[in-house]
């Protein structure tokens with residue numbers, strides 16, 4: 001297949017315009033549909049009679065998170081992202097749903113650090129934490145745990161490396177999949193995605209998060225969905241006595257690589 005030559009300016013256009021990511025969502029290339037269904041089901045029984053206070057880290061245009069709960073269950077929604085165009089779309093969606101919301105254009109680590117202790121029922125992050133360094137991922141998890149109420153939940157949706165893959169192998173496999181299967185995108189758009197991912201994506205294997213979460217007081221990890229490298233996990237804020245080191249592997253997982 002022919003690959004387009006692209007430069008950094010073109011990558012910036014991708015990041016700023018947001019349209020390409022919307023195309024990816026519309027084509028369900030990152031399994032937004034299946035993953036949001038699985039997370040929504042898992043939240044039905046969580047504090048069913050309470051309006052929930054929610055923090056969404058790297059919310060983008062909100063099109064993932066706003067599918068995860070019916071609007072009447074959202075008491076307050078604080079969301080942050082570095083992309084102003086994405087936040088403008090999120091604003092419009094939120095206005096239409098009449099949710100009480102605060103959208104912040106800032107780094108997720110800053111925003112998480114500013115939340116008061118034990119003030120949040122739920123923290124979501126969808127396809128965003130893989131942009132952070134390993135050290136910042138760890139710092140972020142500490143802040144998430146601090147800000148959650150006892151037994152609050154952290155929902156982590158992201159791309160993950162298979163345990164057998166290092167970053168280079170992950171890149172080879174995932175970028176190959178984009179070129180083979182994301183065929184509703186033009187070759188130029190595929191190349192923009194590949195360039196963006198090669199430069200900015202630092203996915204970890206699930207074990208990395210389990211270890212960091214346990215250290216920070218988030219236990220009882222449950223796998224909610226796995227579709228190739230796209231996974232959803234939920235963690236519960238636990239007291240140190242009850243912290244469980246076990247976690248439930250998703251039974252029907254299909255490894256992306258053998």
Ligand SMILES: C[S@@+](CC[C@H](N)C(=O)[O-])C[C@H]1O[C@@H](n2cnc3c(N)ncnc32)[C@H](O)[C@@H]1O
Pocket residue numbers: 057058059060061062063064065080081082083086106107108109125126127128131132
């Ligand atoms: C792939 S998009 C995911 C958007 C949305 N959460 C979803 O699941 O569709 C990743 C988002 O993370 C945001 N992002 C990346 N690094 C960030 C950071 N350090 N702080 C806040 N947002 C960040 C990007 O601007 C982008 O909107």
